[in-house]
Amino acid sequence: MQTRLLPDTPHGREEAAAILRAGGLVAFGTETVYGLGADARNDHAVAAIYAAKGRPGINPLISHFTTADAAFAQVTPTPLARGLASRFWPGPLTLVLPRAPGCAISPIATAGLSTAAVRVPAGGNTRALLAACGFPVVAPSANPSGRVSPSDALHVLAGLDGRIDAVLDCGPCHVGVESTIVDLSGPAPVLLRPGGVTLEALEAACGMPVAMPRASSNDSRPLAPGQLSSHYAPGLAVRLDADTVGADEALLAFGPPLPGSPLVWNLSARGDLREAAARLFAGLRFLDMEGHRRGLVRIAVQPVPAHGLGRAIRDRLVRAASPRP
Incomplete structure (x- = not known):
């Protein structure tokens, strides 16, 4: 086709x-x-x-x-x-x-x-x-x-x-x-x-609290898309909440980037969550493709706040970092 x-x-x-x-x-x-x-x-x-x-x-x-x-x-x-x-x-x-x-x-x-x-x-x-x-x-x-x-x-x-x-x-x-x-x-x-x-x-x-799902996803019977524990995953492994980054790691930055990585994609240099959400998947794709080409071993991710759109960004990153089936 x-x-x-x-x-x-x-x-x-x-x-x-x-x-x-x-x-x-x-x-x-x-x-x-x-x-x-x-x-x-x-x-x-x-x-x-x-x-x-x-x-x-x-x-x-x-x-x-x-x-x-x-x-x-x-x-x-x-x-x-x-x-x-x-x-x-x-x-x-x-x-x-x-x-x-x-x-x-x-x-x-x-x-x-x-x-x-x-x-x-x-x-x-x-x-x-x-x-x-x-x-x-x-x-x-x-x-x-x-x-x-x-x-x-x-x-x-x-x-x-x-x-x-x-x-x-x-x-x-x-x-x-x-x-x-x-x-x-x-x-x-x-x-x-x-x-x-x-x-x-x-x-x-x-006008009322919205209940949160249980922390562990039910991979055997999800009620909606995006609930499987491993999802949104690049080929390279993902390491969350990095406070340092190695020379063999690509960096997905948020705000001022950590020093030490040869390959950086900044979700938002000014820490804007809307900009970060719009750039998330393009950044993971770029770091995965270019990181593979350069022989890097994983993607290190700087912390993203867990409020507003940051909650959705962190959800995608946690699932991207989960063990692959």
């Missing part, structure tokens, strides 16, 4: 929609990261995503919609869900809710769970693509399973060229980490994955 690179124009989006309508796979940019899209109703197309990524079948997918009304037609919304949608959609928030009677989302996409994960992405061009399709589109990150997420079209091609039909080149993603996922299927909201909407903003909108 030859993977086509399509321009983000009305014609390019229509070509991408035609491929999706025919059951094919198209990667496209959102405000968070590039997603690998398929018709959420089509069992064969959804299964093809798992095959292309090498993704475990137990790991559910997020369905993307043009409007909150379209999303809530497939799940059973609560008043809190509608309130959060009004506050954060379109945007980087995913809600996990019970499947509605007659839900059209493939059970393969929900990994056989009684719930479904739904969101309305930001970006007029992304929603224009979804509108051209006229159906929900499942779209996990467009990369081989467990590896670093893509934040531009070339990252997608580096991992999936020849495995998917096309990439819609929407330019770089400005948020840079995946959506926040909140489980609203129980009596109280539970944060399943930190992301582009901060916990502080979420709790302010909920």
